[in-house]
Amino acid sequence: MKKLFLCAIMLFSLGVSAQSQYEKGMEKAFSFWKEGKITEASNLFERIANAEKKNWIPAYYVAYVNIISSFGIKDEAALQAKLDKAKLHLDKADELSSNNPEIMIMQALRNTAFIAFDGQKYGMSLSMKNSEIFAKAIELAPNNPRVILQKAEWDMGSAQFFGKPIEPYCKDIKRALELAEKEDQKENFEPSWGKSRAEQVLKQSCSK
Numbered sequence: 001m002k003k004l005f006l007c008a009i010m011l012f013s014l015g016v017s018a019q020s021q022y023e024k025g026m027e028k029a030f031s032f033w034k035e036g037k038i039t040e041a042s043n044l045f046e047r048i049a050n051a052e053k054k055n056w057i058p059a060y061y062v063a064y065v066n067i068i069s070s071f072g073i074k075d076e077a078a079l080q081a082k083l084d085k086a087k088l089h090l091d092k093a094d095e096l097s098s099n100n101p102e103i104m105i106m107q108a109l110r111n112t113a114f115i116a117f118d119g120q121k122y123g124m125s126l127s128m129k130n131s132e133i134f135a136k137a138i139e140l141a142p143n144n145p146r147v148i149l150q151k152a153e154w155d156m157g158s159a160q161f162f163g164k165p166i167e168p169y170c171k172d173i174k175r176a177l178e179l180a181e182k183e184d185q186k187e188n189f190e191p192s193w194g195k196s197r198a199e200q201v202l203k204q205s206c207s208k
Contacts (some may be wrong), residue, residue: 009019022051026048032189046062047133055116056100057188059090060106062085062086063089064106067083070117079114084190086110108134112157137151138151145180148172152176
């Protein structure tokens with residue numbers, strides 16, 4: 001009985017230690033990201049993703065870091081490398097958590113990065129894919145602030161491209177902000193971004 005008790009204590013301690021290492025690693029990766037150390041953040045998220053075999057969240061952040069940092073890149077080979085890495089980890093995240101709206105909108109954001117780089121080359125095919133992604137994401141999570149925000153930004157970009165007003169989508173940005181402000185605090189590093197981005201879009205595009 002004493003041996004069983006000791007084994008249980010050891011297993012519990014190992015579990016706590018592993019959880020602690022995961023949390024420390026994720027916090028360090030976010031710290032790198034905040035400091036603008038994109039490569040370091042990406043590499044650390046990737047190491048955590050490789051260790052966390054059943055957890056979609058680190059893989060999601062590998063993709064997120066690489067997608068966000070790809071906007072503005074002028075060299076197509078560098079862009080492709082970043083977005084290939086993002087796809088690899090989005091696919092991994094999707095295997096671990098299928099039909100996850102958070103992963104879906106990141107896939108759409110990856111497509112948007114390609115379109116922003118070369119609209120003529122990527123616009124037609126990837127625009128159709130994004131429309132499908134957002135339709136499904138909204139159906140699955142109609143009150144997710146990130147889904148609403150990303151769809152509204154996509155709709156705004158499309159409206160601008162075709163010379164149409166973007167004001168009709170400002171209400172969606174406002175709704176995304178309201179939902180983000182009311183959203184419960186997420187645990188285990190689940191995506192919770194959106195508030196500051198919604199505020200920025202409102203200020204830049206909807207303040208007239």
